[in-house]
Amino acid sequence: MTRVHVLATGGTIASRSGEGSGATAGDAAEAILAGMDATADVEITGEDVMTVGSYRLGLPELATIARTARERAADPGIDGVVVTHGTDTMEETAFLADLLNGTDTPVVFTGAQRAADHPDTDGPRNLRQAVLAAAQPDARGLGVLIAFDGALLSARGTRKGHTMASQPFTGGTLVGTTHGDGFHLHARPHRPGTLDLPDSGLDGTRVDLVTAHPGADPAALTWAADRGADVVVLAGTGLGNAGPGHAEAVAELADRGVPVVLATRTLAGPVLGVYGDGGGADILAAGAVPAGELTPFQARILAATVAASHPDPPEFRAQFERLR
Numbered sequence: 559m560t561r562v563h564v565l566a567t568g569g570t571i572a573s574r575s576g577e578g579s580g581a582t583a584g585d586a587a588e589a590i591l592a593g594m595d596a597t598a599d600v601e602i603t604g605e606d607v608m609t610v611g612s613y614r615l616g617l618p619e620l621a622t623i624a625r626t627a628r629e630r631a632a633d634p635g636i637d638g639v640v641v642t643h644g645t646d647t648m649e650e651t652a653f654l655a656d657l658l659n660g661t662d663t664p665v666v667f668t669g670a671q672r673a674a675d676h677p678d679t680d681g682p683r684n685l686r687q688a689v690l691a692a693a694q695p696d697a698r699g700l701g702v703l704i705a706f707d708g709a710l711l712s713a714r715g716t717r718k719g720h721t722m723a724s725q726p727f728t729g730g731t732l733v734g735t736t737h738g739d740g741f742h743l744h745a746r747p748h749r750p751g752t753l754d755l756p757d758s759g760l761d762g763t764r765v766d767l768v769t770a771h772p773g774a775d776p777a778a779l780t781w782a783a784d785r786g787a788d789v790v791v792l793a794g795t796g797l798g799n800a801g802p803g804h805a806e807a808v809a810e811l812a813d814r815g816v817p818v819v820l821a822t823r824t825l826a827g828p829v830l831g832v833y834g835d836g837g838g839a840d841i842l843a844a845g846a847v848p849a850g851e852l853t854p855f856q857a858r859i860l861a862a863t864v865a866a867s868h869p870d871p872p873e874f875r876a877q878f879e880r881l882r
């Protein structure tokens with residue numbers, strides 16, 4: 559029988575409304591699985607990795623979840639892996655898991671927008687869809703996916719685009735849509751390659767995110783480097799532009815050996831060096847590494863993964879450009 563292994567990490571799918579405080583993650587894998595309709599054809603096993611709202615996670619925790627997913631995916635006794643996770647930062651952890659996962663085993667993230675004790679909770683339905691997707695032989699070799707509200711999305715490119723909607727996710731590749739007891743698959747996601755983390759994982763790796771906006775102070779970039787950032791991601795405006803002083807600050811960080819990755823705060827499209835007068839052309843000429851079409855949040859995850867294994871700036875650039 560097909561075996562799907564569920565890794566529970568917390569999030570709203572594991573949360574109940576507290577008294578006095580807000581909803582808090584507390585349900586372990588056993589309770590989450592107990593709420594799901596059984597599927598006759600799949601043997602389901604569960605494991606607790608952590609039980610926390612995803613807004614509380616740091617890079618070391620992301621590395622723990624992503625590495626556990628990869629280890630279980632490499633287990634020959636497991637046909638598919640499901641990770642239950644909060645939706646707030648699922649796009650970060652799922653993308654890290656995708657970067658690390660060199661196996662063909664399906665790894666499917668899911669969660670909920672309404673807590674486990676909400677009368678209209680969506681957790682059990684999403685979990686069932688994720689389990690059925692992870693059990694599907696057609697899902698092999700597609701990398702890490704997100705199953706939510708009837709859609710199967712690539713981890714790469716996906717971002718949380720709505721705070722409350724049943725389908726919070728947007729962007730990414732629509733790999734499949736619910737069809738009966740599974741998914742109709744219709745697209746393969748772009749996956750340029752995978753990378754390993756050193757034994758220390760992402761412990762001690764720091765990547766800060768600085769956003770451009772009218773009147774933004776470029777000293778935020780220098781401050782991040784002063785505070786020990788290994789890399790700084792600059793989310794520029796439009797094609798990757800920023801106001802006066804930013805290109806100079808990027809050049810200063812390049813001199814100090816701190817790579818700056820240039821992404822865009824705009825919802826879609828690549829970063830391109832089109833504009834001068836301090837714009838993206840000047841920021842790239844000052845030494846920034848373009849993030850391509852990665853969101854600032856996923857550019858930050860790739861930057862952390864690369865910095866942990868290839869901290870030397872030229873090697874950082876080469877690996878980042880290979881995997882973006």
Ligand SMILES: NC(=O)C[C@H](N)C(=O)O
Nearest residue numbers: 569570611612644645646
């Ligand atoms: N819907 C959710 O899961 C949000 C939740 N606050 C989280 O852990 O990210």
